[in-house]
Amino acid sequence: MIVTIDGVAASGKSSVSSGVAQALGVPYVSSGLLYRAVTLLGLTAGVDLADAPALLPLLGEVRLEPLASGNRVWNADTDLTADLHSTRVDTGVSVVAALPEIREWVDAQLRALPAPLVAEGRDMGTNVFPHAPHKFYLTASARVRAERRARERPEDIPAIEAALTERDRLDTTQSAPAPDARVIDTGPLTLQGVIDTILTALH
Numbered sequence: 001m002i003v004t005i006d007g008v009a010a011s012g013k014s015s016v017s018s019g020v021a022q023a024l025g026v027p028y029v030s031s032g033l034l035y036r037a038v039t040l041l042g043l044t045a046g047v048d049l050a051d052a053p054a055l056l057p058l059l060g061e062v063r064l065e066p067l068a069s070g071n072r073v074w075n076a077d078t079d080l081t082a083d084l085h086s087t088r089v090d091t092g093v094s095v096v097a098a099l100p101e102i103r104e105w106v107d108a109q110l111r112a113l114p115a116p117l118v119a120e121g122r123d124m125g126t127n128v129f130p131h132a133p134h135k136f137y138l139t140a141s142a143r144v145r146a147e148r149r150a151r152e153r154p155e156d157i158p159a160i161e162a163a164l165t166e167r168d169r170l171d172t173t174q175s176a177p178a179p180d181a182r183v184i185d186t187g188p189l190t191l192q193g194v195i196d197t198i199l200t201a202l203h
């Protein structure tokens with residue numbers, strides 16, 4: 001069984017997916033971490049982030065470890081995970097995510113994983129796992145999402161809100177909900193409330 005949980009930036013996808021996956025006793029995969037890893041490796045190598053042929057050779061030893069408690073991304077023996085949520089990765093990642101060659105690479109990593117799993121991102125329900133039987137799409141206003149993220153980062157709410165809104169705009173192409181996804185406005189809900197809504201729908 002595959003459950004897809006897509007949604008806009010900072011809508012709660014990874015926290016909700018982790019909770020749902022732990023309740024189901026299956027792993028979850030965070031596709032955004034792979035786009036973030038490509039971005040980090042490109043920035044570290046000094047490569048133009050819009051240059052797919054220059055990025056692809058950097059990815060030969062990149063591996064996603066899909067743990068239920070939280071995903072890790074490795075480049076050979078180096079754990080990249082702690083560096084994937086920096087502001088510079090946030091700023092560059094939409095450029096990388098717009099490259100068809102990089103999207104193909106990410107999709108291939110995800111499709112190679114064994115089911116059952118929970119997959120979260122933007123296009124899990126539309127493109128990567130279109131035949132998944134259970135699809136969800138998380139939303140919340142930009143202000144609510146910025147307030148949540150401000151609890152994790154040393155930036156003020158208006159700056160975070162502006163950056164999230166800009167990333168939503170740049171990611172619009174791949175972010176449409178699947179027609180058969182259940183859309184959940186997480187604004188009025190607690191994290192556990194969102195997880196419970198999904199678990200109830202699965203039963």
Ligand SMILES: Nc1ncnc2c1ncn2[C@@H]1O[C@H](COP(=O)(O)OP(=O)(O)O)[C@@H](O)[C@H]1O
Nearest residue numbers: 009010011012013014015016148186189190191
């Ligand atoms: N319904 C909710 N109510 C309150 N906080 C939430 C809710 N959903 C997510 N959060 C918090 O919002 C932040 C962003 O969630 P995260 O899972 O990182 O989102 P995404 O994976 O979509 O970027 C986290 O700090 C998370 O704990």
Ligand SMILES: Nc1ccn([C@H]2C[C@H](O)[C@@H](COP(=O)(O)OP(=O)(O)O)O2)c(=O)n1
Nearest residue numbers: 009010031032033035093097121122123171
């Ligand atoms: N399936 C996916 C997952 C993420 N992306 C892109 C879009 C996002 O700006 C980045 C990072 O996504 P991630 O889900 O890690 O981060 P946010 O929830 O947006 O903070 O990657 C994508 O295009 N397709």
